[in-house]
Structures are given as structure tokens and as C-alpha cells.
Amino acid sequence: MSAGQAVSCREAVSRLWEYLDGELEGGQEPAIREHLETCTRCYPHTDFQRAYQRFLASTARMPVPAGLRRRVFEAILAEEASLHAAPSPPLAGRWNVRALLGRIFRRS
């Protein structure tokens, strides 16, 4: 299909998501856009799905709980401190082994 050539409803709708996601290749985009934005049958669907995208993007916006931010910082600081500490950890569990290895790895 060359650019500018008429696109069928079926063809246009099969590319609806790629169009709305901005993922159509440059050559295909103009004809698909032209159809989806002007066809009386297809436009309501285009508009509906565009509204869906805006709608979902606006949900789930929530800040990081303050306590979590602190927890992450502390975990990383502890990890960083352990990089400098003398390598004498107990070998009680997997995590200790990992920590030990992390230290060896970074010192090598």
C-alpha cells in the first residue's frame, strides 16, 4: 500500500493500536491516520480508544510512601557500607553468602 492510497476500514482498524501507540512506520502512518481520524465509522472507535489511553494513564498516579523511600535508602547505604567492612560474615544463609561474594567480586 503506497502512501495516499485509500485504506479500507478493516485495514485501518487492524492498525488502530499501533497508530495510537505511535508505533506505525513513517510510510504507513499518514494513510492510516487520515482514515481513522476522518472515517465516520472508524473515528468513534479511534476516539474511544484514545480516551481509554488517557484515562488509564491518569490512574495509578500515586506517590512513593515516605517510609519506603527511607527503607530503600537505608538498604542501599547498608549495602554500600558492607562493601568497606572487613569480610568476616557468618555463613548462615544465602544472603550472607551473597553479600560476601558481592564483596569479593568488587574487590577483585
Added chain:
Amino acid sequence: MALSFTAVDAGTFARPGVFAPGRARTRGALAGVLAHLRRAAGGWMLAMAAAGAPGVEAGAGEEVPAAARGVGFTEEALPHMEAVFRFALRLSRGRQDEAEDLVQDTFLQAFRAWDSYTPGTNCRSWLFTICRNRFLRGEERRGRRPEVPESQLDAAAEALAAGTYGPVDTMDPQRGFWDSFIDTEVLRAVDALPTAFREVVVLSDVEGLSYPELVQVLGVPIGTVKSRLFRGRRLLQRALYDYGVEMGYVRGEAKR
């Protein structure tokens, strides 16, 4: 020390065959570390490390000072905590405690694997990759099975790729439909999606990842990304539609 290496070689980190036989036992431990990091980062950008020892051997004498590591990590990774938290919360199906543990785990793993991250590349996608891998591992550990078996996941992809309207907007697509719902109702519907669809819908439609980024994070081909994304959107829209009808938000027949 030798004891610890032995323990590691025999344990989960062992990667026999990665290194030539006869090399020092230390190599085994380093291979273990590499394997660990590779798992943590889901193979992302670890191709170099996967080539194995070279990076590690060359690493001698050019160690990144911990302080520099901290600065780079602080500047590049930590600003994405909000996005990672949102993703973790949806992966955990809204369970806040699990999500917080997942975020901490993700950043700790990312910090440990920071040397394998190339500064200036896509840190957000790299973090999502780690977060997803840690989540899937946790699910496995908890004995939770994927809701849709891998074998059936993409079976209906062909049919869905066909040029038809979705189940909801075949009726009377009104953009106002979306205003009927409040956030908690939507999030509940998102959380009810099977993981394979939930993750791709959230990464695309909430976090705005491009198809190539989705390919990187999910580790599947672009055709699979598209079919799961389109199918996930349909599942979500259908669920919201049915819910909307049930609640009297929209007119229509609930189950067809």
C-alpha cells in the same frame, strides 16, 4: 574463604562449564556472582558480563569506587522509584506490603548489579526488568502459578490480530464511558488481569513504554508484545464494561 566458595560452587550459584576446567576455584565463585547478577538483571546488558570472566578479570585495578557508584546510582536509578513502585504495586495486585518489599529488593539488586548497567542508557526499563524478574521469582517461591499457562498464552493471538473492533466498542463507543469509573475500580480490574496481560498493559498504558522497550523488559518478540498488549486491553475493557453495567454506570447487557 575456601569453605564459602565450596558452598557456593555446590549451591545455587554454581554454573559448571562456564569456565575452563583447571582454573582457580575463585573463578567458580566469580562465575557464581555473575550468574547471580545475570539472573537479577534478567540478562539485560549483561551480555558483556555473560561473556564471562573477561570483564571480571579486566576489572582488577579499575574498580569503580563505591562513592562513584553511589553517585551514579543516586542520579540515574533512584529518580525512577515512583515508577518502579507503581509497577510493583500492580504486579503485586495492589498488595502494598509485597510491593514495598519488591521495590526494596529491586533497588538493592540494581545497586549490586550497577557495574553491569551502561550509564546513560535506559535505566527505567532496566529497573522494570529487574523488578519483574524479582516478582516472578517471588511468585514461584510462594508456589503461585501463572494464571495462564505459557503454552496457551499466545494461542489466540492470530484471531485477535484480525481487524475487528474490541468487545466493548462494538456497541456504542462513547468517550464518556471512561469517566464512569473511579480509580480504585479501575485498579481492581487491572489487578484482576492475569500477570502476562497485567504487566504489559501497565507498562504500556500507565508507564508509557514503547514497543521496543516492552520487548526488552518482557523478553519476548515484538509480535508477542503486541498480541498480549492488545489482548490485555480487551480483557480490561471487557471487565470494566461488565462492571459498569452491573453497577448501572452504563447501559448494556453484562455477559454476552
